[in-house]
Amino acid sequence: MRIIAIANQKGGCGKTTTAINLSASLAKRNRTVLLIDMDPQGHSTLGYNVRPEEIGLSIYHVLKEGISLDNIVLNTAVNNVKLAPANIFLSAIEQDIAGASEKEKRLYHAVNVSKKNYDYIIIDCPPNLGLLSINALRAAGEVIIPLDVSFFSLHGLGKLLETIEILNRRSGHKVETYLLPTMYNRRSRFAREILEEVKSHFKGIIFSTPIRVCTKLRESVSFGCPVSEYATNSIGHWDYSAAVDEVLLQEDPSMENRSVAVLSSSINITPKIASERGVATSGFMDSGFLFIYKDPRAIEVKIAGDFNNWVPDKGVVTIRDEDGTWKKIIKISPGAYQYKFFIDGEWKEDPGNPNIVDNKMGSCNSLIVID
Ligand SMILES: Nc1ncnc2c1ncn2[C@@H]1O[C@H](COP(=O)(O)OP(=O)(O)OP(=O)(O)O)[C@@H](O)[C@H]1O
Ligand SMILES: [Mg+2]
Numbered sequence: 001m002r003i004i005a006i007a008n009q010k011g012g013c014g015k016t017t018t019a020i021n022l023s024a025s026l027a028k029r030n031r032t033v034l035l036i037d038m039d040p041q042g043h044s045t046l047g048y049n050v051r052p053e054e055i056g057l058s059i060y061h062v063l064k065e066g067i068s069l070d071n072i073v074l075n076t077a078v079n080n081v082k083l084a085p086a087n088i089f090l091s092a093i094e095q096d097i098a099g100a101s102e103k104e105k106r107l108y109h110a111v112n113v114s115k116k117n118y119d120y121i122i123i124d125c126p127p128n129l130g131l132l133s134i135n136a137l138r139a140a141g142e143v144i145i146p147l148d149v150s151f152f153s154l155h156g157l158g159k160l161l162e163t164i165e166i167l168n169r170r171s172g173h174k175v176e177t178y179l180l181p182t183m184y185n186r187r188s189r190f191a192r193e194i195l196e197e198v199k200s201h202f203k204g205i206i207f208s209t210p211i212r213v214c215t216k217l218r219e220s221v222s223f224g225c226p227v228s229e230y231a232t233n234s235i236g237h238w239d240y241s242a243a244v245d246e247v248l249l250q251e252d253p254s255m256e257n258r259s260v261a262v263l264s265s266s267i268n269i270t271p272k273i274a275s276e277r278g279v280a281t282s283g284f285m286d287s288g289f290l291f292i293y294k295d296p297r298a299i300e301v302k303i304a305g306d307f308n309n310w311v312p313d314k315g316v317v318t319i320r321d322e323d324g325t326w327k328k329i330i331k332i333s334p335g336a337y338q339y340k341f342f343i344d345g346e347w348k349e350d351p352g353n354p355n356i357v358d359n360k361m362g363s364c365n366s367l368i369v370i371d
Contacts, residue, residue: 002251003111003121005140005175008160011127013148014182015039017217019124020047021240022144022247024226027080028346029244030297031119034073037086038107038136039126045085048076049224052087060089063106063135064096069114077225082118094131107135129163137167142176149194149210150183180243181210209242232346238363245351289332289368291339291350296324298343303328305339305365312342338365 006019016039023035037044037059042052057072062084073082097103111121123136137143145160161177168174179202185191199206211217214236220227227236293301301320302312307330319327338357341348349356350366359365 001115001119001121002142003115003123003140004247005123005125005133005136005143006146007125007129007133007136007143008145008147008157009127009129009133009163010148014146014180014211015127016043016047016124017221018144018146018180018182018211018240018243019044019122020221021217021226021228021236022244023081023120023122024078024228025240025244026120026122026247027078028228028241028344029248029295030344031080032117033081033120033122034069034084034114034118035076035081036069036084036107036111036121036123036136038090038123038132039086040088040091040132041126042085042087042090043221044124045083045087046224047221047226048074048078048081048083050074050076050083050085052085055085055087058089059084059086060093062110063090063093066106066110069110070117073114078229090132097131103131104134104138108139111139129160134167137164137175138173140175142178144178144180146180146182146211147198148183149181149191149198150185150188150213177205179206181207184210184212186212207243207246209239209246211236211239211243214239233361233363235362241346241348289330291328291330291341292352293326293328293341293343293350294324295326295343298324298326300344301326301328302342303330303339304342306337307332307339336367336369338367340365 004022006015006022008015019035023033026033035044035048045052045055055074057067059072061067062069062072069084073084076083097106107123115121123140125133125136143164145157147157157179164175164177179198181195181198184195195210212235214227214234216231216234217227217236220230220236223230227234227240231237291303295301303316304310304312304314308314308316313328315330317329319329321327338359339350341350347363349364353366353368355367356364357367
């Protein structure tokens with residue numbers, strides 16, 4: 001299981017938007033998720049349609065009185081996402097536990113008791129590095145720092161990285177750090193330059209897909225739901241799904257029964273290659289094109305594209321291996337084809353194919369050219 005804090009002392013850089021949509025997209029990939037709202041503003045709470053002023057027990061009581069997280073979690077409209085809510089009372093916590101022992105480890109202890117119930121715990125932090133953020137970072141194994149590339153300050157980021165470094169040293173606790181560029185407008189030269197600069201500075205820890213500016217993300221919060229429930233055909237939904245792909249790729253392979261949606265390769269398949277790869281094509285076709293998609297948790301994987309008039313799985317032979325590898329074979333003549341996978345009701349680009357094209361509907365398709 002993984003515990004990920006979403007932190008940055010800079011306000012309005014996309015922490016809450018990331019916490020809400022990352023948790024929903026993880027749930028869509030069959031992970032059980034607990035979202036902990038550690039911000040007295042209660043924006044993650046609102047984002048899941050819970051009115052902060054109406055909650056009884058909240059994360060405040062967990063930190064103040066040591067009650068169990070299990071006693072405060074609420075179900076949300078998204079299957080597999082539970083919420084530990086917060087409201088304005090949380091702003092008093094710093095004073096209320098000022099003299100208490102181990103006040104920086106309150107969340108750590110609470111999470112330790114409840115973490116067995118979840119694959120992921122996502123913690124939304126407030127825009128400062130006070131006691132609440134320190135509690136979150138102490139409890140987390142990883143931190144994602146959203147970076148607003150439209151208004152970027154290396155100074156602010158440096159300060160946060162320094163804090164994480166100090167925390168690592170002080171507590172003897174290593175927090176893996178990742179940077180997620182947000183509010184990216186690829187039409188802006190300034191934003192493109194900033195993104196390139198940040199990428200070269202922080203190679204290896206920065207998400208490769210930035211989250212683009214998307215009004216649907218903004219709107220979905222006011223409707224009290226993640227963008228996946230509001231506008232599946234939006235840039236915001238696509239970008240957070242892509243970010244989740246990257247999170248899943250970082251999953252520890254030793255995590256029991258967890259595997260990642262990775263396409264090992266799509267290949268032109270002849271009967272000879274088919275037999276080498278363990279694909280029994282004989283009997284139904286002489287040769288075809290093999291698309292491979294691996295995700296043991298996927299219940300249904302289909303493929304659609306120009307080659308089958310975008311009718312999922314039309315003309316496609318499917319083989320599902322025991323280990324969750326889906327093999328899709330389709331006879332295609334030479335040419336260029338756009339396509340997508342359709343996984344448990346969600347359209348998705350081919351994660352193993354770097355060739356993508358804008359489909360003019362605000363998202364992208366994978367592209368394959370067969371000679
Ligand atoms: N990719 C995006 N495109 C458009 N609007 C966005 C995007 N990400 C976030 N926003 C909007 O920007 C505002 C700030 O985002 P958000 O609340 O996620 O930031 P935050 O870091 O949690 O803020 P705070 O520091 O106050 O907690 C919100 O109105 C949100 O809807
Ligand atoms: Mg926030």
